Amino acid sequence: MDNLARKNSDGKETLLFDLSQTTVRDMNQFLHHNLDKSNVSNIRIIHPDGAHSIAVGLEVPVNIEIEGHAGYFCAGMNKQANVTIKGNVGWSVAENIMSGMVRVKGYASECAGASGHGGTLIIERDASLRCGISMKGVDIIVGGSVGNFSAFMAQAGHLVVCGDAGDGLGDSIYEAIIYVRGKIKSLGADARIEPLTDEDHKVLAKLLALAGFKHDTKEFKRVASARQLYHWNADANQEY
Amino acid sequence: MSNLSKEPSFLFGEDTIQYIQHAAATGLYDIRGLGAKRYLPSFDDLLFLAGSASRYPLEGYREKCTTTTVLGTRFAKKPIELKIPITIAGMSFGSLSANVKEALGLAATELGTSTTTGDGGMTSEERLSSKTLVYQCLPSRYGFNPDDVRRADAIELVIGQGAKPGGGGMLLGQKITARVAQMRTLPAGIDQRSACRHPDWTGPDDLTIKIQELREITDWQVPIYIKIGATRVFNDVKLAVHAGADVVVVDGMQGGTAATQKVFIEHVGVPTLVAVQQAVSALEEMNMKDKVQLIVSGGIRSGADVAKALAMGADAVSIGQGVLFALGCNSPTWIDHDGQHIDATEDYTKLETMPGFCHHCHTGKCPVGVTTQDEILEKRLIPEVGARRVKNYFKTLNMELTTIARACGKSNVHHLEREDLVALTVESAAMAHVPLAGTNWIPGLKEI
Numbered sequence: 235m236d237n238l239a240r241k242n243s244d245g246k247e248t249l250l251f252d253l254s255q256t257t258v259r260d261m262n263q264f265l266h267h268n269l270d271k272s273n274v275s276n277i278r279i280i281h282p283d284g285a286h287s288i289a290v291g292l293e294v295p296v297n298i299e300i301e302g303h304a305g306y307f308c309a310g311m312n313k314q315a316n317v318t319i320k321g322n323v324g325w326s327v328a329e330n331i332m333s334g335m336v337r338v339k340g341y342a343s344e345c346a347g348a349s350g351h352g353g354t355l356i357i358e359r360d361a362s363l364r365c366g367i368s369m370k371g372v373d374i375i376v377g378g379s380v381g382n383f384s385a386f387m388a389q390a391g392h393l394v395v396c397g398d399a400g401d402g403l404g405d406s407i408y409e410a411i412i413y414v415r416g417k418i419k420s421l422g423a424d425a426r427i428e429p430l431t432d433e434d435h436k437v438l439a440k441l442l443a444l445a446g447f448k449h450d451t452k453e454f455k456r457v458a459s460a461r462q463l464y465h466w467n468a469d470a471n472q473e474y
Numbered sequence: 475m476s477n478l479s480k481e482p483s484f485l486f487g488e489d490t491i492q493y494i495q496h497a498a499a500t501g502l503y504d505i506r507g508l509g510a511k512r513y514l515p516s517f518d519d520l521l522f523l524a525g526s527a528s529r530y531p532l533e534g535y536r537e538k539c540t541t542t543t544v545l546g547t548r549f550a551k552k553p554i555e556l557k558i559p560i561t562i563a564g565m566s567f568g569s570l571s572a573n574v575k576e577a578l579g580l581a582a583t584e585l586g587t588s589t590t591t592g593d594g595g596m597t598s599e600e601r602l603s604s605k606t607l608v609y610q611c612l613p614s615r616y617g618f619n620p621d622d623v624r625r626a627d628a629i630e631l632v633i634g635q636g637a638k639p640g641g642g643g644m645l646l647g648q649k650i651t652a653r654v655a656q657m658r659t660l661p662a663g664i665d666q667r668s669a670c671r672h673p674d675w676t677g678p679d680d681l682t683i684k685i686q687e688l689r690e691i692t693d694w695q696v697p698i699y700i701k702i703g704a705t706r707v708f709n710d711v712k713l714a715v716h717a718g719a720d721v722v723v724v725d726g727m728q729g730g731t732a733a734t735q736k737v738f739i740e741h742v743g744v745p746t747l748v749a750v751q752q753a754v755s756a757l758e759e760m761n762m763k764d765k766v767q768l769i770v771s772g773g774i775r776s777g778a779d780v781a782k783a784l785a786m787g788a789d790a791v792s793i794g795q796g797v798l799f800a801l802g803c804n805s806p807t808w809i810d811h812d813g814q815h816i817d818a819t820e821d822y823t824k825l826e827t828m829p830g831f832c833h834h835c836h837t838g839k840c841p842v843g844v845t846t847q848d849e850i851l852e853k854r855l856i857p858e859v860g861a862r863r864v865k866n867y868f869k870t871l872n873m874e875l876t877t878i879a880r881a882c883g884k885s886n887v888h889h890l891e892r893e894d895l896v897a898l899t900v901e902s903a904a905m906a907h908v909p910l911a912g913t914n915w916i917p918g919l920k921e922i
């Protein structure tokens with residue numbers, strides 16, 4: 235393996251993976267099997283060059299920095315790890331994330347945080363279509379705007395959008411909560427705008443602080459389920 | 475002679491009038507469990523040409539006939555080796571009780587075959603009881619957990635089911651207990667609609683990358699299956715193979731379900747007979763037969779069905795409804811700890827049905843404790859009793875299978891071939907690409 239180790243001031247090590255020299259497969263296998271036995275606390279990955287499945291399936295509390303753009307499924311199914319992508323990401327970043335944190339410094343393509351069960355996903359610029367689709371407990375904080383059909387069938391967790399939201403926001407949403415600062419092009423079936431409660435202000439302030447975004451929580455709207463589709467209903471005009 | 479006029483209408487028969495009047499009264503469509511009930515061309519329309527003067531049979535009970543089945547030899551470091559080519563299909567915890575899931579795991583382990591999770595995730599009961607457990611990755615991703623991915627023996631990416639290709643799942647509120655709700659991250663008691671599309675990929679190119687992600691997470695150890703509901707099977711199998719599947723599971727329209735719209739069950743998809751033929755043709759055209767394994771499901775009932783599926787080119791079959799029936803589905807009684815048969819007909823009556831006609835899995839009030847989450851009803855299925863019955867059923871199928879294989883002169887059930895079959899009807903000959911009995915005519919392929 236062509237990874238170079240460097241000692242940090244705390245006695246732990248930083249490892250370097252150069253993906254122009256090492257395959258994603260070799261690196262992932264190292265991250266899966268060799269990290270918990272090692273003294274490594276930080277990983278730097280250079281030359282990601284849009285490769286898919288970088289750092290997927292991690293289950294140790296390690297800090298990972300990816301220096302550049304990553305492809306699909308970056309940090310997929312993450313547990314515990316803290317992954318920062320200093321670039322843009324392809325589809326489905328942090329899909330099915332369970333815990334830990336994934337931060338995208340640039341833009342995210344479609345399905346960011348899809349079906350995430352826990353942890354935090356921060357996207358500093360915009361996210362594309364279906365951001366937070368099927369989310370099940372993850373908190374997603376987007377510095378910019380999100381595309382159409384975001385939070386489709388979202389079950390639990392929070393989606394914070396500091397910019398605008400596209401068409402069909404929160405379609406068929408269950409118990410997840412969406413906060414939007416900008417314009418909402420349209421709401422999806424069973425989603426409705428509601429006033430923020432005191433608890434919402436607290437939760438939202440915490441999430442914004444976690445992401446490092448400085449906005450007043452009063453500028454946000456809350457979108458949640460009207461719960462009209464929770465039971466099969468003949469009068470729902472085929473919406474269910 | 476009475477003058478009563480009783481001329482029946484074929485188009486608007488009694489059933490159709492009843493259907494229209496029910497729709498008019500309620501504005502509701504029917505939702506039910508199990509599979510298609512209408513007539514469809516099936517394996518019954520094929521027959522075996524066993525050994526005779528021109529072919530040499532093997533001795534029925536004595537000569538060896540191998541049933542070992544290996545799945546996932548293409549990319550996985552650890553392919554699955556089964557003792558029989560008959561597996562248990564994916565059925566969700568939620569539709570089935572935890573007791574049933576445990577029974578299936580016990581039976582599969584004793585038989586040396588695999589069982590499969592379903593929509594709603596993996597239960598500890600089924601993982602503990604199953605030696606070989608296939609973990610489904612479904613569009614809903616209910617309870618989908620990387621820890622379970624890592625403890626699975628294979629991953630099955632479900633694109634569709636034969637009972638409802640193109641449709642999502644459905645679990646009505648009455649089946650959502652606190653445990654089911656918690657596994658699915660949803661409130662108890664509400665109707666759950668599982669998505670029909672995966673949340674993190676859409677087209678075949680994305681599917682290729684999704685499979686790569688699953689392989690990366692599992693370190694390329696375990697086989698990746700792709701399950702499709704039978705519609706455009708030829709193209710779908712090609713896409714699945716192209717996307718990198720180790721195993722393709724093709725579920726024909728006779729396949730069972732726990733709940734879906736009746737209109738779906740009876741009117742969408744193609745019969746299993748067509749599905750196997752198209753899947754095998756696709757593999758052959760890609761030169762992938764025996765490199766990518768094919769599992770076929772949808773209405774497999776008997777050893778004869780298994781033998782016919784294998785002769786047509788499947789590597790294994792998978793069974794859902796047959797397993798439910800083995801557990802006691804549609805039986806008038808359930809079996810208690812002392813082996814006593816206890817009458818359940820009153821509970822069928824409460825569901826406005828009777829043994830032999832029940833398809834009420836969606837209600838959660840299964841009279842024999844199979845498709846239920848009800849605390850009292852689920853006790854009617856004792857895991858050890860259920861396991862024994864499923865084991866006996868599969869053993870019978872396997873004996874029937876080897877009986878046919880030996881009669882056809884095969885010392886390995888996987889040596890059964892299309893050449894061993896003839897078709898009884900013109901339509902089945904055309905669909906299965908098997909000659910009409912007494913001719914060498916395959917409509918659409920060869921002329922006499």
Ligand SMILES: Cc1cc2nc3c(=O)[nH]c(=O)nc-3n(C[C@H](O)[C@H](O)[C@H](O)COP(=O)(O)O)c2cc1C
Binds near residue numbers: 731796
């Ligand atoms: C009660 C029940 C629950 C099922 N649940 C699932 C499921 O969760 N996921 C899935 O892919 N298929 C599910 N199926 C379909 C089976 O996996 C399989 O495709 C089908 O049962 C095969 O056809 P057969 O029932 O005629 O044997 C279910 C089937 C039944 C009967």
Ligand code: SF4
Binds near residue numbers: 803
């Ligand atoms: S007996 Fe139970 S498993 Fe069988 S069809 Fe009725 S409800 Fe479903």
